[in-house]
Amino acid sequence: MSSNPHCKVVLGGTLAKKLLGEVQEGVKKLQRAPLLVGFLSSSDPAARVYAEWTGRTCKENGFGYELQEVDREELEGALINANNDDRVDGIIVYYPIFGNRQDQYLQQIVDAKKDVEGLSHQYIFNMYQNKRFLDEAQEQKSVLPCTPLAVCKILEQLLIYNTILPYGNRLHGRTITVINRSEVVGRPLAALLANDGARVFSVDIEDVQEFTRGAGLRKRRHEVIEKPDWTLETCLPLSDVVISGVPGEKFKVPIELVREGAVCINFSSEKNFDPSVKEKASIYIPAIGKVTIVVLLRNLLRIVQNRIESSKRATEIKEIAADASPEQMARITEQLKRTTQATS
Amino acid sequence: MSSNPHCKVVLGGTLAKKLLGEVQEGVKKLQRAPLLVGFLSSSDPAARVYAEWTGRTCKENGFGYELQEVDREELEGALINANNDDRVDGIIVYYPIFGNRQDQYLQQIVDAKKDVEGLSHQYIFNMYQNKRFLDEAQEQKSVLPCTPLAVCKILEQLLIYNTILPYGNRLHGRTITVINRSEVVGRPLAALLANDGARVFSVDIEDVQEFTRGAGLRKRRHEVIEKPDWTLETCLPLSDVVISGVPGEKFKVPIELVREGAVCINFSSEKNFDPSVKEKASIYIPAIGKVTIVVLLRNLLRIVQNRIESSKRATEIKEIAADASPEQMARITEQLKRTTQATS
Structure with missing residues (x-):
C-alpha cells in the first residue's frame, strides 16, 4: 500500500499550452497581427495586473496590444471610437469600473463584432439558448464568455x-x-x-x-x-x-x-x-x-476570422450582382441572408 | 423537444474493426502467418458455430487456422501433441466438453505459451494479482482472458x-x-x-x-x-x-x-x-x-511476439557466453533471469 494517493494535479500553464498552439496556428494564417485594445479606467490593482498580463501574453503570441488608460467618465466615448476604428480588431475592458449596473451598460457599448470577452447581449442570449452559430449556414460560431x-x-x-x-x-x-x-x-x-x-x-x-x-x-x-x-x-x-x-x-x-x-x-x-x-x-x-487568457486570444482570433469570412461573402455578392440572371439573383438573396445574420 | 432520446448504439462489428487494424499491422511484421489450432470435442451446436466463426476470422486476417475434431477422451493427448508441435502457435479449445470440473483440468493442459484464451493458471493469477507483465524488464505482457x-x-x-x-x-x-x-x-x-x-x-x-x-x-x-x-x-x-x-x-x-x-x-x-x-x-x-474474437487473435499475436522476443534473448545469451569475461557473465545471469521469468 503506497502512502500517497493517486491524484493528478494539472497546472493552468500546462492546460493553456495546448490551446495556445491552436491559437498560434490560426494567427499564422492571417495577413497581419490582430490588434487587441484594452481599456483601464479602474484603480483596482487586480485590474492593472490583468491588463499587464494580457498585454504580455498578446505580444508573446503574435497579437498586437495597446493599453488605453481613460478616465471612467470618458470611457463610453473612447469605446465608441474604438468600435469605429478599423485598426482595432478586439476590445477588452478591465472591470470593475463603477462597480454597479453602469458597468453592465458599458459592456453593451462594445461592438459585438469586437467583443472578445463574449459579454454582448447577443452572445449571452445565444449561450443560454444553446444557439451555437451566428449564421444559418452554421459557419460562424457565437462567442462565449472567457472564464x-x-x-x-x-x-x-x-x-x-x-x-x-x-x-x-x-x-x-x-x-x-x-x-x-x-x-x-x-x-x-x-x-x-x-x-x-x-x-x-x-x-x-x-x-x-x-x-x-x-x-x-x-x-x-x-x-x-x-x-x-x-x-x-x-x-x-x-x-x-x-x-x-x-x-x-x-x-x-x-x-x-x-x-x-x-x-x-x-x-x-x-x-x-x-x-x-x-x-x-x-x-x-x-x-x-x-x-482564461488564452481563451481570450482564441475569441479574438475567432472574431477576426468571422469578419474575414463576412467580407469575402460581401465581395462575392457584389461580383454576382454586377450582371445577374434571375437564377443568380436567388443566390444573391441567399448569400445576403447568411451575411446579414452573421454580422447583425 | 425531440421525440427520440439521444443514445449512441454501437455495434460489436464497429468496435472490432479498429482493434482488428492494430492486429493486422502486427501480423504484417511477422515472418509468417501464425497458426491457431482449434479443438472441437463437443456436440454443443454453439461450440461448432464459434469454431467456424474463429476459422473464418483467422483466414480473413492473415492467420492460419486448423480445426481438429477429437473424441473427448482423446483430447488430453491431442493437446499434449499440439503443445510439442513447433508448427502450432496457439491453441483454442471449444468448451463445454465434460461440462464439469474436468474441463478446468483440461484448461491447464494447454501450454501457457500457446494459451490464446488466457485461461492458464499463471495468467489468471497475474490478472487477479494485478501483475501485468511476465518478466521483470516489463517487456512481455501477461495474457488476459478474451471476454x-x-x-x-x-x-x-x-x-x-x-x-x-x-x-x-x-x-x-x-x-x-x-x-x-x-x-x-x-x-x-x-x-x-x-x-x-x-x-x-x-x-x-x-x-x-x-x-x-x-x-x-x-x-x-x-x-x-x-x-x-x-x-x-x-x-x-x-x-x-x-x-x-x-x-x-x-x-x-x-x-x-x-x-x-x-x-x-x-x-x-x-x-x-x-x-x-x-x-x-x-x-x-x-x-x-x-x-471477443479479435481479442483472441490479439492474444495469439502477443504470444507469438513474446516467443520471438524470448528466442532473441536466448541467442544473445549464447553469443555472449561463447567468450565471456566476469563482467559479461553478470550480464548473462541478468538475461537468463529475465528469460526464465518470461517463459516459465
Whole structure:
C-alpha cells in the first residue's frame, strides 16, 4: 500500500499550452497581427495586473496590444471610437469600473463584432439558448464568455467531454456541481455544461438548482429546477466533477463529501480546495487564470476570422450582382441572408 | 423537444474493426502467418458455430487456422501433441466438453505459451494479482482472458478509460456495475476493472460485492468487500457503466434504476437490456462477440511476439557466453533471469 494517493494535479500553464498552439496556428494564417485594445479606467490593482498580463501574453503570441488608460467618465466615448476604428480588431475592458449596473451598460457599448470577452447581449442570449452559430449556414460560431469557456476547454482536455458522443451532447452522463452562481461565471458555466448534456447542480449560499436537458437529452436547451432542501451534502457525493469559484478566504469545499475519484477544479482566486482534496480526487486543477487568457486570444482570433469570412461573402455578392440572371439573383438573396445574420 | 432520446448504439462489428487494424499491422511484421489450432470435442451446436466463426476470422486476417475434431477422451493427448508441435502457435479449445470440473483440468493442459484464451493458471493469477507483465524488464505482457479483456477494450474505445490518468489507473472515479459473477467472465471482469481504478459492484443472484483499490487507489490491487442488503436498486443509480451478462431469457436489467446517461453493455448471448435502455443510456452496446474474437487473435499475436522476443534473448545469451569475461557473465545471469521469468 503506497502512502500517497493517486491524484493528478494539472497546472493552468500546462492546460493553456495546448490551446495556445491552436491559437498560434490560426494567427499564422492571417495577413497581419490582430490588434487587441484594452481599456483601464479602474484603480483596482487586480485590474492593472490583468491588463499587464494580457498585454504580455498578446505580444508573446503574435497579437498586437495597446493599453488605453481613460478616465471612467470618458470611457463610453473612447469605446465608441474604438468600435469605429478599423485598426482595432478586439476590445477588452478591465472591470470593475463603477462597480454597479453602469458597468453592465458599458459592456453593451462594445461592438459585438469586437467583443472578445463574449459579454454582448447577443452572445449571452445565444449561450443560454444553446444557439451555437451566428449564421444559418452554421459557419460562424457565437462567442462565449472567457472564464466559463476556459472551464469547458479544460474539461475537454481532461477528456471529461466524451468525443464518442455527438458534438453538443458530450457531457451526457456526467454529474457536475458548480459552486457559485454569479452572472459572470457560475450561472453561465452551469448553463453551458447542461447545454452540453451534463446534469449540473448549481450551488449558491441561498439554494441549489439543477440545470439539465432532461431524460435522453430530449430538450434542445437546459431547463432549471429548484431543489428545495438540497445542499452540498446532497450534491457532492453524486458528482463526477466539482467546480468551485467562491471569492473569500473562508469557504472550503467539504472534501469528506467529494466522491472518490472526482475531478476538482478551482476557478476562484482563493483556494477553495484544501490540499487534502488530493486524498479524494483523480484530477485536481488548482487555478485556471492562464487558460482564461488564452481563451481570450482564441475569441479574438475567432472574431477576426468571422469578419474575414463576412467580407469575402460581401465581395462575392457584389461580383454576382454586377450582371445577374434571375437564377443568380436567388443566390444573391441567399448569400445576403447568411451575411446579414452573421454580422447583425 | 425531440421525440427520440439521444443514445449512441454501437455495434460489436464497429468496435472490432479498429482493434482488428492494430492486429493486422502486427501480423504484417511477422515472418509468417501464425497458426491457431482449434479443438472441437463437443456436440454443443454453439461450440461448432464459434469454431467456424474463429476459422473464418483467422483466414480473413492473415492467420492460419486448423480445426481438429477429437473424441473427448482423446483430447488430453491431442493437446499434449499440439503443445510439442513447433508448427502450432496457439491453441483454442471449444468448451463445454465434460461440462464439469474436468474441463478446468483440461484448461491447464494447454501450454501457457500457446494459451490464446488466457485461461492458464499463471495468467489468471497475474490478472487477479494485478501483475501485468511476465518478466521483470516489463517487456512481455501477461495474457488476459478474451471476454473480460474485450469489455475493457470496448471501454477504452468508448473513452471510459481516461488517458489523462496514468496507465493502470485510468478508471479512477468511474463506478461500474457488473451483473453476473461467473468464474469465466463476471468475476475476472470485476477484478480487471477494479485493478484499473474503478469502484465495481459485482452483482449475482446471491449478493453484491464491491471490488475496489480503496481511497486514492492506495492499494496495489483490488480488494473485495461484501455489501449486505445491497441489491441492483442500490448499485444501478450510482453507476456510470452497467455491464450485464446473465444467461437465460428471463433476466432484464431494470431500466428505471439505470442512471441518466449511463453506458450500458450486454455481454450475454441473450438480450439483458430491453430496447427502452435507449431512453436512459448515453451509449449502448448490444453485443460484444465480434470484439471477443479479435481479442483472441490479439492474444495469439502477443504470444507469438513474446516467443520471438524470448528466442532473441536466448541467442544473445549464447553469443555472449561463447567468450565471456566476469563482467559479461553478470550480464548473462541478468538475461537468463529475465528469460526464465518470461517463459516459465
